[in-house]
Amino acid sequence: MNFDLSWMAWTWPTAAFFATILLLLCGMAVWEYASPGGNPRVGILRFETTRGDRLFLSLLGSAFIHLAWLGLVGPSLWWALALSVVYAIGVFRYV
Amino acid sequence: MEKTWNNKAWFLVLPVLVLVAFSAVIPLMTVVNYSVQDTFGNNVFFWAGTEWFEELLSSSRFWEAMVRNLIFSFIILTIQVPLGIFIALNMPKKGWGVPVCLVLMALPLLIPWNVVGTIWQVFGRNDIGLLGYYVNALGIDFNYVQDPFDAWVTIIIMDVWHWTSLVVLLCYAGLVSIPDAFYQAAKIDGASRWAVFRYIQLPKMQRVLLIAVLLRFMDSFMIYTEPFVVTGGGPGNSTTFLSIDLVKTALGQFDLGPAAAMSLVYFLIILLLSWVFYTVMTNYDAER
Numbered sequence: 001m002n003f004d005l006s007w008m009a010w011t012w013p014t015a016a017f018f019a020t021i022l023l024l025l026c027g028m029a030v031w032e033y034a035s036p037g038g039n040p041r042v043g044i045l046r047f048e049t050t051r052g053d054r055l056f057l058s059l060l061g062s063a064f065i066h067l068a069w070l071g072l073v074g075p076s077l078w079w080a081l082a083l084s085v086v087y088a089i090g091v092f093r094y095v
Numbered sequence: 096m097e098k099t100w101n102n103k104a105w106f107l108v109l110p111v112l113v114l115v116a117f118s119a120v121i122p123l124m125t126v127v128n129y130s131v132q133d134t135f136g137n138n139v140f141f142w143a144g145t146e147w148f149e150e151l152l153s154s155s156r157f158w159e160a161m162v163r164n165l166i167f168s169f170i171i172l173t174i175q176v177p178l179g180i181f182i183a184l185n186m187p188k189k190g191w192g193v194p195v196c197l198v199l200m201a202l203p204l205l206i207p208w209n210v211v212g213t214i215w216q217v218f219g220r221n222d223i224g225l226l227g228y229y230v231n232a233l234g235i236d237f238n239y240v241q242d243p244f245d246a247w248v249t250i251i252i253m254d255v256w257h258w259t260s261l262v263v264l265l266c267y268a269g270l271v272s273i274p275d276a277f278y279q280a281a282k283i284d285g286a287s288r289w290a291v292f293r294y295i296q297l298p299k300m301q302r303v304l305l306i307a308v309l310l311r312f313m314d315s316f317m318i319y320t321e322p323f324v325v326t327g328g329g330p331g332n333s334t335t336f337l338s339i340d341l342v343k344t345a346l347g348q349f350d351l352g353p354a355a356a357m358s359l360v361y362f363l364i365i366l367l368l369s370w371v372f373y374t375v376m377t378n379y380d381a382e383r
Contacts, residue, residue, distance in 0.1 A: 007125070011128060014131060060367060070145055
């Protein structure tokens with residue numbers, strides 16, 4: 001059987017992006033196995049969030065940080081990536 | 096470390112995961128791949144990087160369509176949710192009227208979207224349409240083909256006619272699940288009609304209202320078929336919503352890269368707003 005995936009137009013950067021997301025999900029699964037229950041807590045948003053919620057918020061927020069950077073600053077996204085990492089650490093620490 | 100529940104049940108979810116992977120995740124991955132490339136067809140792609148996203152974010156056409164979409168969704172929710180609750184509250188709870196009302200309410204939901212668009216396209220016309228003709232006969236200059244305001248009115252009334260039933264049916268399901276004991280207790284306490292609604296019916300409808308608001312928001316924000324059939328996005332661009340603009344870009348102009356970038360931004364906005372709605376409503380529920 002021949003799996004021709006050329007119609008999906010894969011590129012190395014997009015493959016790396018999805019591999020990172022997959023690794024994050026695997027990491028979350030391992031974390032959940034090691035410490036079950038999702039670590040629910042009430043943070044600065046004043047409602048209960050689990051680890052999964054915090055990852056979702058981190059990824060969604062990072063997407064908007066990158067878009068805002070593209071729209072307001074320019075096409076070089078390394079600083080947007082750094083800002084996103086800081087934002088994600090903040091979300092996991094305080095939300 | 097003590098395991099508190101059996102996680103093997105998750106394997107039962109596997110078939111759904113496979114289905115979602117094929118119907119949603121793989122197409123989404125393809126859209127991401129397209130969004131950073133350009134193509135002239137024949138499966139040949141050229142790297143474009145973030146060019147389409149930059150172009151999109153500085154495009155007034157995109158932002159105007161976005162504002163139109165947000166205004167449309169806001170108007171739709173403002174009308175359909177209170178109207179749906181009102182109708183559900185006034186529907187009979189027992190007797191022969193129940194099946195009659197339920198069937199009448201379900202009818203608009205059974206009509207395909209393009210047919211709804213065609214019905215209202217004819218209905219609103221001022222030469223042969225019942226609505227357009229009689230509104231003009233009353234002395235009101237109504238022409239949805241030429242006047243942007245009239246086009247908006249037609250599309251909003253059409254959507255209210257088509258989808259309020261969904262809110263009604265969901266609210267009705269919430270209302271009939273309230274045990275009689277609640278009403279009896281309210282009667283003993285001498286509660287007013289408003290108090291019964293505010294402290295018994297509305298809280299009991301909270302969960303179904305959450306579903307109704309989410310469904311109606313997502314659906315109205317992604318609306319395509321009905322306005323496309325009725326107005327084609329016009330007059331001018333006055334009813335060109337994001338989905339219509341997207342289809343014009345992807346299929347009309349065959350600009351797959353820019354269309355993919357637009358799809359992703361569109362998707363992220365829907366994801367964000369749906370999360371906000373869901374979080375606000377579920378936490379309000381939890382606080383109670």
